[in-house]
Amino acid sequence: MDNIHFVSKDIFKELPHVVESWWKVAINVVDKVNSSFINNLTFSSREWFDFSSLHIQVLRNGINIFPTWWTVLITVLFTVSLPLYLVHCWTQKRNRNLTSNIPGPLSLPIWGSIPTFASSNLVQLFQKLVEAVNKYGPVVRFWMGNKLYIVISDAESIEKLLSSKAPIKTISSDSKIANGSGAIAPDVEKWKIHRTIISSTFNNNVLDQFMWNFFQNSLMLTQKLKLLANGSSINIYPYVCECALDIICETTMGTNVNTQMEGDHVFVENLLHALDELGGTLKNPWIINDCIQNRKKQYEKDKEVSLKYLHEFVDKVITEKLTSQRNGLQQNRGKQQVEYVQWIRGREMCLLDLLIRDNQLTAEEIRDELCSLMVASSKVAVTCCYVLYLLGVYQEVQDKVLEEQEKIFGDDIHRATTSKDLCNMNYLEQVMKESLRLYPSVPFLFRKIEEDTQLENGYILPKDSRVVIFSYMTHRNSEYFPDPELFNPERFSSDTRPCAYMPFGGGRRICVAYKYSMMEAKMILSSVLRAYTVRTPGGVQSLDRNLQAGVLLKPANGFNVQMLPRPEKVIPSIFRDV
């Protein structure tokens, strides 16, 4: 009874919005149908065209009475939507009440704020989200259909959320590319197993093992750029991405896909395409779950999508690995378990070996894990591209980075970079951190709230709502970073406030490969910067104008920079000889 009372009260309260929303929908439908109508008729008869144009105009101005079939259509839509609206009011009553004090944009009945975002491209979408936070503050409420999203960007709320004991599910963007389905990461028990195994591959004790892999692939990248370093503008992203992909394939699967050197880039092209596809599908990241479900349907329907290629590739590597391990096992059948492990160790175990040996994950789960990690490798590439782009804008910072490189390498520039060298690159590290502050490659972290959680400011995140941590905005909050728009690497010479800086996430789900990624990025950047000077004619404005909200934060028009070889004295002969 109480609910019915609420519903009827709510309907009257929202009636103007209902009328407004349907009027908008009607106009939109009329526009769409008539524009295709016009296209068809333009070729047949001018008279018809004129008639039709007049007709639209009349409809647009709302002067005309709708023709019968429009009236029927709208009546049907209205009749269908009314029960939907009632159900929405009924089921979301609690969450609506709990979040009524959280500011947010106009929310139309049934639609919520979808109309605000629906027609935007990824660049406009990102700008609208930034505007919303600037307008409504660090905690913003969005209703997207019957789903409630709460965007938080202040360190206090983030800290409270991440330290909460209440069960909170992570909605992962990487996992979708892996299985094309569930965006929600595996359940907690499975996640713990996955995380433990993966962490063992990226822990501090084994990072040194990857130095040679990092070095060789960075060297290859530097060689490839030689042909392009003639002062013309190039989008460096695909090149750096290939390098990062080669590195991750070797780390995780012990396989050298050699995308950098092989003429046909089928593999990397497919991966990049898969990422873009996913970005396109995530046109509206707020409805991430629905998108993924649609994505799954599309994926199942269209067997030729790039994800399929990626899955097949990884499946092939797993099968080969399993076969070779089985053969190895047969030859070593008589040996004890410890000896067998040593036999594998002697052959440099990669993550795939560990996952197979551990025997806790199915082949499909292993495949999904590996695909997720491959996708994660592009975050390193994006980070490196931002650093190079920004150094191209801030020449004085680039000079300081080079000064540090010269100090570390001195005249002995022929030698391979060691992990100690990387540890000494303090200034480069500060530059990377500052780039990640201004342009975190993962700008949103998604969580699903499973139990009501109260924030410090009194707002309640109700059960079943989705929370989006908008770290891009946190990083640009002047309370935590004075003069936040300024590119100032020195600000990282001291510690930052907890949860005010989180390019690698935070809490239990913090990036498992944080150190690995920093080392890899340093190696790539050090190699490229010792060989080339970078200039960015577009400046920061071009970057900011084109940022798009996808899986990763990237400029829609690419990372366009100009490169020129550095004077001989600082070019290691290892680069010159190529």
Ligand code: HEM
């Ligand atoms: C600069 C590069 C990178 C950045 C900025 C980055 C950022 C992040 C962020 C923000 C998260 C947390 C997501 C969340 O809380 O929802 C995350 C998680 C994760 N990252 Fe990274 N990442 C990078 C590189 C990598 C690389 C190279 C790998 C693997 C090779 C990797 C593997 C993972 C994994 C497995 C998780 C999930 C951890 C879990 O759920 O327990 N990341 N990363």
